[in-house]
Every structure is written in C-alpha cells, then in structure tokens.
Amino acid sequence: MSDPSRRSLLNMIGVVAGSAAMYHAMTELGYAGESNFTGPIKLSPPPPGSSVLILGAGVAGMVAAMELRDAGYQVRVLEYNGRPGGRNWSLYGGDSYTELGGATQHVQFDPGQYINPGPWRLPYHHHAILHYVRRLNVALEPFTQVNFNAYVHSTNHYGGKPQRYRQVQADFHGHVAELLAKCTKQSALDQTVSKEDREILMLALRDWGALNENYEYKKSFVGSMRRGFEVDPGGGINSVPVPSEPSALSDVIQSRLWSAIASGHNYEMQSAIFQPKGGMGMIGKAMGKDLGPLIEYNCKVIDIRQDEKGVTATYVDSRKGGEKRTASAGWCICTIPTPILSQIPMNVGPAMKAAIDQLPYMAALKVGLQFKRRFWEEDEQIYGGHTYTNLPNAQIGYPMWDYFSKGKGVLLGAYTFGRPAYIAASKSPEDRIKDALAHGSQIHPQYMSEFENGVAVAWHRVPWALGCQGTWTDQRREEHYNNLCALDGRIMLANEHASRLPGWQEGSVLSALDAIGRLHARVMKP
Amino acid sequence: MSDPSRRSLLNMIGVVAGSAAMYHAMTELGYAGESNFTGPIKLSPPPPGSSVLILGAGVAGMVAAMELRDAGYQVRVLEYNGRPGGRNWSLYGGDSYTELGGATQHVQFDPGQYINPGPWRLPYHHHAILHYVRRLNVALEPFTQVNFNAYVHSTNHYGGKPQRYRQVQADFHGHVAELLAKCTKQSALDQTVSKEDREILMLALRDWGALNENYEYKKSFVGSMRRGFEVDPGGGINSVPVPSEPSALSDVIQSRLWSAIASGHNYEMQSAIFQPKGGMGMIGKAMGKDLGPLIEYNCKVIDIRQDEKGVTATYVDSRKGGEKRTASAGWCICTIPTPILSQIPMNVGPAMKAAIDQLPYMAALKVGLQFKRRFWEEDEQIYGGHTYTNLPNAQIGYPMWDYFSKGKGVLLGAYTFGRPAYIAASKSPEDRIKDALAHGSQIHPQYMSEFENGVAVAWHRVPWALGCQGTWTDQRREEHYNNLCALDGRIMLANEHASRLPGWQEGSVLSALDAIGRLHARVMKP
Secondary structure: OOOHHHHHHHHHHHHOOOOHHHHHHHHHOOOOOOOOOOOOOOOOOOOOOOEEEEEOOEHHHHHHHHHHHHHOOEEEEEOOOOOOEOOOOOEEOOOEEEOOOOOEEEOOOOOOOEEOOOOOOEEOOOHHHHHHHHHOOOOEEEEOOOOOOOEEEOOOOHHHOOEEHHHHHHHHHHHHHHHHHHHHHOOOOOOOOOHHHHHHHHHHHHHHHOOOOOOOOOOOHHHHHHHOEEEOOOEOOOOOOEEOOOOOHHHHHHHOHHHHOOHHHOOOOOOOEEEEOOOOHHHHHHHHHHHHHHEEOOEEEEEEEEOOOOEEEEEEEOOOEEEEEEEEEOEEEEOOOHHHHOOOOEOOOHHHHHHHHOOOEOOEEEEEEEEOOOHHHHOOOOOOOEEEEOOOOOEEEOOOOOOOOOOOEEEEEEEEEHHHHHHHHOOOHHHHHHHHHHHHOOOOOOHHHHEEEEEEEEHHHOOOOOOOOEOOOHHHHHHHHHHHHOOEOOEEEOOHHHEOOOOOHHHHHHHHHHHHHHHHHHHHOO | OOOHHHHHHHHHHHHOOOOHHHHHHHHHOOOOOOOOOOOOOOOOOOOOOOEEEEEOOEHHHHHHHHHHHHHOOEEEEEOOOOOOEOOOOOEEOOOEEEOOOOOEEEOOOOOOOEEOOOOOOEEOOOHHHHHHHHHOOOOEEEEOOOOOOOEEEOOOOHHHOOEEHHHHHHHHHHHHHHHHHHHHHOOOOOOOOOHHHHHHHHHHHHHHHOOOOOOOOOOOHHHHHHHOEEEOOOEOOOOOOEEOOOOOHHHHHHHOHHHHOOHHHOOOOOOOEEEEOOOOHHHHHHHHHHHHHHEEOOEEEEEEEEOOOOEEEEEEEOOOEEEEEEEEEOEEEEOOOHHHHOOOOEOOOHHHHHHHHOOOEOOEEEEEEEEOOOHHHHOOOOOOOEEEEOOOOOEEEOOOOOOOOOOOEEEEEEEEEHHHHHHHHOOOHHHHHHHHHHHHOOOOOOHHHHEEEEEEEEHHHOOOOOOOOEOOOHHHHHHHHHHHHOOEOOEEEOOHHHEOOOOOHHHHHHHHHHHHHHHHHHHHOO
C-alpha cells in the first residue's frame, strides 16, 4: 500500500463499487451472485399441529413463512420493524428512519420519488426471487446498469474532467485491438494461433475495435461511430460529420477508468436486468400482504431458547420496550442478521454459535438526493445508468423511471462500501448528504443550485442489521459456513448470509428454500 | 465472393442487421445515425399570406408543418395514407395493410400487441426527434438493444446450437486479453508501449478479460462470473458453484459470431435507448393530432408544377382514384420517397431531377409473429433484446414491454436487408411468415406449437415508399446530395433521404428543420 499507483488502483477498486474491478476483488473474497433455483418448492403436508416460529420478516423469513404456511404448518413471524421487507426497503416522502445513535431522518421526497437503501437490482437469472415476483404480481421495469453516455471520472486523469463511458470504452477496445493486430502482423502469435485463425482474428479485431483499413485505431468515421463525433452528422446542407480524436493509449491505460468498463459484463449486472416499479420495497410489501396477520410487527427478540419439544422466543415492543412476551413453536427459522443475532442469548451448539459470531456485516452507504429538475437528462442526456468516480461518493445512480419527465428527480448520490462507508457512518446524516453534494458537484455543477433534500443510510447504523450483508472470506466460509447452515436442534438459520450469493435477495430466497426443505425433511423423518 | 469463408462472412454481415459488422459495412457505404440538433428552431413571422404546401405527412413533413404553422405560414399537408406517420408506423390487431401486388393482410394481434414495420429505436443522442417527443408528451420506455442471455447463432458452428451472447462475448474478450497479455510478456510490445504502461495494461487485461492470476482465460470462477456457471451458486448446504468451460479460441474466432458482439457499442445502439410506449407510431399519431385538419389524408399526388408565383400539386383519392384536385401554395416542401417521386411529373431542374432518379430505397423485411405464450421469457429467460443468426431471418427481436406478463407476446421474427429481403418480397406474405417460422424454430423449437398469427412487411412492396430508406453510396452522395437538398425554384425536398442519417427519424427531422430554415431565409430575403 506504499506504492502510490497501487494505492490509487486499490482505492479505485474500493470506490468504484459495482464495477468489474470491485466485483473482481469481491469474488476473490468469496462473493458471487447467481442462482440454482430449479422450480417452486413442494412440501408434503406435515403432521397436524406442526408449527414453525420465524424470526424476521425480510425476504428470507417471508418466503419461508409463505411456503411453510402453504404446506400446512402453523406459522408465526416476529418482525423488529413496523413494516415487512427488512433490507428490501424503499424510502418515500413522509417516511421516517431513526438510526443507531438516535438521528432521525424525515424523508421529504416528492410523490413518486424514492431510493432503495438496500438491494435495487433483479438479474435475469435470479430465478428464485423472480418466481416470487411473478407469483405475487409485482410489476417490473428495466434497470439500466450501463449507460454509454454516463461518465467515468478520475480526479487524477483527463484533467479531472468526467469522460463519457462510450469514449473510454471505445478507446480501450480500439487500442487493445490495434496492439493485438500489430502483434499478430509481427508474427508474435505464430506459435500460438494457426494461420487461418490469425486471418479471421485480424478481421474480428478490426470489426470489434473499430480499426481503420490499416488496423489502426485513429480518428475516423468508424471510430466515431463508437466514441461519438466531434460534430454529429446532420440533415440537408452543411451536415458533414466531423470525427472525434481518440485518447492516446497511455492516457486510457493510466486513467484506470477501464476498471468501470466491464461493469455491465458481470453476471449479475448483465442486461436484461430489472427493478420493481415504484421501488424494490414493493416485493417486501407484496409478501407482507400475502402473509397478513401471520406477521407481528415491532417485536424485538431478546432471547431464543430451545428444548426437546420446541423453541421459544422472548420479545419486547421494539419502539417502547416494556413487557416481555413469548412466542413458541415446534421449530424455528431464524433470519436475524448475524451482528444482531450474536448479541441475543440463544442456546445453540458451539459450532453454530461460533459461525454466527464470526460473521460481521459489511459497511455500506447510500445517499438519495432530490433535485428540482432532471438536469442529468435535460443538460447531459444521461437517462438512467451510473457514473463511476474515484471521489469518495464512488457512484452516482440516475433514476431509471419517469425518463424524460419534466418534473423532479432523485439521484443515488453515493454508493460506497468499506472505508468510505465507515467514515460516512461516523458522520451525521446531514454531513453525509453535504459530502455527497460536494463530491457530486465536481461531476454535475448543477447540484448546488438544484438540490432540494436528501436522505443518507449508513448500514453500520441500521439498528436491525448493523451492516448491509454478511462478509465472508473463503477461509471463514470453509470453516464456518456449513455450521451456520446446519439444523441445530430445532433451530435453522436462513438469509443471504447463509448462501453463496451474499448481499443478493436471490441468496435469501435460496437459503430460505434450502432451510425449510431440510427442516421439513427432519419433521417428516424424526 | 468465390471464397466460401469470405462469402460466409459477407453473408453474416448482410444478415446480422444491426450488428457491428453490418453497421461497419453500412458506414462504409455512407450510412450513419447521429444528430447535430442544437435546439428548437425559431422562425421569424413571414410576410402575411405566405403559404407552404407540404407533400407527405411523415415525420419530416409533419415537423415542417408544425414549425411553419407556428411561425405564421399557411400550411396544407397532403398525405397518401389514411393516417399520419408514414414509415413511423405500428401495426395493431384490426389494422389492414395492402401491399403492391394487391395482397392484403388483416392483422390479428391481440390488444396490446404490435410491431413497428419501420423505425423502432430512439437513441439518446437523437436530440431533434426527442425534442418533438418531449414537446408532444409521447411517453417513452427503455429499448433493450443488447441482451446477454439472448442468442448468437450460426448453423455452421458450435454444432449449429444457439450460444448465449454472454458466453461468446466473454470468450472473445477473454481470448483477446490472454493473447495480448502473452504478447506483452513476450516483449512484443516493448517498442510500442512504455514499461509503466505495459504493467498497467496487464492489470487492465486481467480485469477486463476475466483472466486468472497467470493471465490465462481458463475455466474459473472469475471467468464464469462473465460467461455464467455450469452450476450456479446456491443457498444453504450443497450450494458450491461449478464454473463453466470456455470455448477454445479457434471456435470463437471461426464462428464469426463476434460480428454480433459489438452490436450494442454502435453510437445508435448504445444504452440508454428508447421506444415510445405502445409503438413507434405513437409519435406520428401525436404529430397528426397536433396538426389536425391541416393534414388531408388519402391524397395521391400525381403531378407537381411550379411557376414564378407558386407550386401546384395535383392529386386524386388514393383509395378510389377518380377526380383530380389541386392544391396550391407559394412554396412546397416535398417529402415523398424518391422511388415514388421519380415517377411523378415535376418541373424541377435537371440537377435535382437526376438526384431524385439516382436514389433507390433499400429492401428490408420485418415479420411480426404472435405466440400463445412468452416462451422466450418463461423457458429461456430472454427478456427483450435480440438474437442474431446466419439464417435468412437474420434477427429475432423480443418484445420490450410487458416483461414477465403471463399473456401472449409478439416477436420480431425476421429483420433483414438486401438479398434476403429481396427474396422475401417476391413471396406472398403467408410464405414470408412460414419462412420466419421455419428459421426461428431452429432457435426456438417452441415456435411451431405456440404460433398464432403474423404479419410480414416487405418494404419494396410498400406502395407509398418502395423501400425502407434512401440508399446512398459515398460516390453518389458526392455527386448528388447537395443537388437533392438545394432549393429548386420554389420546391425543397426533405426526409431521411436528404440527410446524413439515412433510415433514422432523426435524419428526417434534421432534414426538415434544415429545409424550412433555408426556405424561410429565401422567403424573408427574396
């Protein structure tokens, strides 16, 4: 970390969340994001009177509750919050949110505006969560992951000026294609690639890299058909287009902005990707509605006990504390985030206890900013998608609904993990918003005159989660994962943290389905 | 064309319409697709009584009519069809369409289903057409150009099996990155690239190409995070993912499927890209509504005369022929497609006449197919976007609205230019549909059992256009373009064919704005 260029690279990796580099680094830590859902679960009827207590009405808990209920179990769900969904959560105008430390934010967004503090994307291959979206008739609309006209930005390169994604991508592809074509012509590949393949490779590089007839990436009409023109072609007289000048190889490479270029190529970010109309929270709401009175809200679990006959949870009113109550059932599916669960007395074996205690949740920050007008669309022709920057706000997400509307809009003004998110959590919500404005205004100068109000969720201060998702490493997963997922007496854990898709709702659903499948098998074959 | 591999390549270029290769080839013929719109046009009031006759209520004619009307001109528009829009056109259930030769198709699509026989995309940088979309409050929704889970397909490669776009792209990128990393390590770039840049280039190639720590593109978790897994990661126990095996370099290169990979990188195809909700024809409808009685429908122009005082068009009822009528004005903006216009007597000078006569319109085919269910979504998780194939149907476009709906759906079952489109035009509409079914069923076997009805528009048989767009070459543009656009006495032409964005509505709008600007200048300074 003492080499500045390496530090800069790692910093970029850290802050360009969601980019190829970030994800690359994350996958090496054991994060992934796909699905092995093979179809709706079908549980046989359990013995009469079989009952399950479910702790947590997030996506995992509610999927477990719906399926167990449908199979014939008596189901009761205790939820800390006054709403269903857990991290499946959208913040609208009129909502209030009180974080750890007592700061309360009253969201002032206009009607129709929102942000998703938690998950916000539904990849096409997340079959399990999409199954429930279909089942519950939650309307989806496309999520725009990649926008060629959004920016990639480094304060240290291109004079600190934001670059259009399409330009940096075209220049990176073009230079890579030119270099490889040059090597091919200079016989560097003669030992590796057959003559026939080399000939077709040259055609492919010219086509894909937008090279000229000499296999060079230079100022040209063809190159500008990728990166955009200096002057666009027009209609009638005086309409001849003027090609744009590509950046030099060294500038492209040194900028490290290529780290954002493959962001849309990752399996979870690939087109086509979706979001619920009106906010991700629509899924949680639909599940909550489906379960109705089976969920009891504002229940803070303070103790979990099991014996040979069943499980009893003790809880208090999460708003006022007060009188202790209990809920009992034959079995328990516990979806409480591990940083919370590790603080709740629970008589499970040492292996599960150790697995719970070793699993922290990751720091993350999301800031929503409402502006008087959609200047990113009106002034800069950015309709959805993301800008990536090496500033501490890391990412700007443009709203992917009401495109071209003449009204207001809410940006995702910061989306960070790790160190910048820790720092943000140490500040007041007001200061997090001020920071996001200060950073974002270096990319969009309109920020300062158009800003209206904002909300900032620092996940380490979310009282019921203490972080955004389970933070596994390969080593800790090797040691603890199976113990975390195992049935301990009459208690089974479920959530994204008990899956190999941490941080994804798909992980929560698959974890819940796996957990109830194994629990049911145990019930049926004691 | 005698070399089979070259013929195969050119065939692929020809049929994979909309792909990088196609566009690459098209741009070399002088086609492009961007905009130099700088803001709404503002014309000063003309002398009282100034009048303009506009021939054609397509996008160009209607833009000219709206702006000239707003400036104070007396405007009259004659339109061949019984509807506004021209090639801006959506076909819905209940519509009828009679092509040249007399075949009439009665569209049987269900409510909410449609196809756009003509333009179907609105790129983010087509500022001029988007200005009118905003002005007329036409609602837009995202168009999905690239879908990583759609297919690329060659009957001659990969055993003829459709490949997922994401797999071929990941493999192409991975092999290119590995080859260039190998050359870099073997000092092939030492003379071209500085040592510092080479080091960063290696990092970039590993990141972008999803290479392993040895800079190889091999079966790996990281590679599968691009191309997808053999077994996806899951939840709970038994959830370990199994990486997938990349294709060999030679297979990827030989398949030529890379020609489809850059399709979404072209300036007009880049994300974010839009379509009007309910069909492209919504723009034409909105313009027609705005102009109201200024447009006279079912008027077939058969003669255009100008003298020192004005222009007179003679027309008959396009449905019944019959009595000749005339319409006169001081000036004329003529947007009639050149293959039609070249057949209409008109006293313009030899330069404009030659320019009109030399400009044929391109052959094109679009086939819409309604199916009982959205099997591409339900069975194959393809939500919007396109499949590219070397079969004569060239392309399958999946509907980009009502995603995840449980009802029916209409596919774009064929989209071809050139030779396959000529061949299709020689067949009956029924046979074009049969062909599209036969081709598409090689990719989607569900076609045959799920098909309900279809419609096929072969543009060379569209009576009022005789092709889909003006077909320029660089040489003919050099010789004739300015003559086509010049004011000839009191007649000015406008349309996409009088722009440097042929085939795009943006070209029509920019052409119209340029034409009325120059016409107005002439009116103001006689």
